[in-house]
Amino acid sequence: MTKRWKQRPPGSTWGDWGEDDELGRINLLTPQKILEGVREVEHGIAFSLSLPLDYPGGTALNQRRYPPITRPTEDLEHKQDVFYNVVARDSIAPVLTDVWSDDMVTLWLQYSTQWDALAHQGAEFDADGDGVDEPVYYNGYRPGVDIVGPQEDAKGDGSGSLSFARHLGLEHMAAHGVQGRGVLVDLAHHLGTNWQPVNLKTLQEIMAADKVVVEPGDILLLHTGFATQILAWEKNPDPVAIHATASYLDAHDPALLDWIADSQISALVADNYAVEGLVPDQNPERHTLLPIHNLCLFKLGVPLGELWYLHDLAAWLREHQRSRFLLTAPPLRLPGVQGSPLTPVATV
Secondary structure, eight states: OOSSOSSOOTTOOTTTTOTTOOOGGGGGOOHHHHHHHHTTOSSOOEEEOBOOTTOSOTTSSOTTOOOOEEEEOOOTTOOTTTTSSEEHHHHTOTTOOOEEOOEEEEOOTTSSSEEEOTTSOOEEEOTTSSSOOEEEOGGGOOBTTTEEOSSTTTTSSSSOOSOEESSSOTHHHHHHOOEEEEEEEEHHHHHTTSOEEEOHHHHHHHHHHTTOOOOTTOEEEEEOSHHHHHHHTTTOOOTTGGGSOSEEEOTTOHHHHHHHHHHTOSEEEESSSSSBOOOOOOOOSOOOSOHHHIIIIIIIOOOEEESBOOHHHHHHHHHTTOOEEEEEOOOOOOTTOSEEEOOOEEEO
16 A cells, blocks of 8 residues: 555556555566667667657647747847857957857647656546546656646746646656567558557557567567658658558557556657547447557557657668567656656667
């Protein structure tokens, strides 16, 4: 029993790594698991698994997320040309030869290649055991107490932050380090890029055909071809096709959800928008909109990676009849955030 909850969701990992755990199954990335990843390196070839962070372009994919905005750093009078293409001879002293630039960025953290934090999605659940559901996040952390905002000075340091995850932010995952054995399932090779759900039966058939084996602590990556199409649109995506391109995990297949839980993967990654499909559900009972997000982020503590670029890695692995590699993929060590861009690297 922890201080924050009297009962945990059935099948969850709450408390498995202690009452104050904020890592979930990232705890499975042990030194042994890192060594298993290192042993997959045979050629010394590295693949970047990130889209350029100004992709997909526009707001067709999510109207709340915008491309990054860069600008020069300002001086105390808010002049934006003070430290960008600065010629020191003119602005500081005639004897200097330096030319400098310095800039800043406004970045929507889940616009492009990203990790979802465990604070990104919670659920209403009777953690107090009093017969009444209340909003909670993984391991019983609470909105308004542990995940704060929107409110003035949410961070409590006068920085002007209006939101702040005092717990479950991605800085914990960054500090732990995200490195281990990645395992790729090439859905696109077998299914093409038609918009279609992938249930457990189909997933296991593909894994069997390619001799893919997933073991506890592995990071599972799904190549659907979605990010490849994102690049092909060159920051001008088709506003209809972007919501109906490539395969996705069938979150309404109970057997698939059970397999994700039983597999003991440490993280789940796809090159598509949300790993699962955003499809209508006619269930009249109260339910989650995103069952895989609910299972992974809320119950299991499995972070989700979205919009990773897997095309080149998948092609190389298929050519060499492999599916495993060393994966290095820490988020930004930025405290208190719900998501983070990253540049993952696969080494083979």
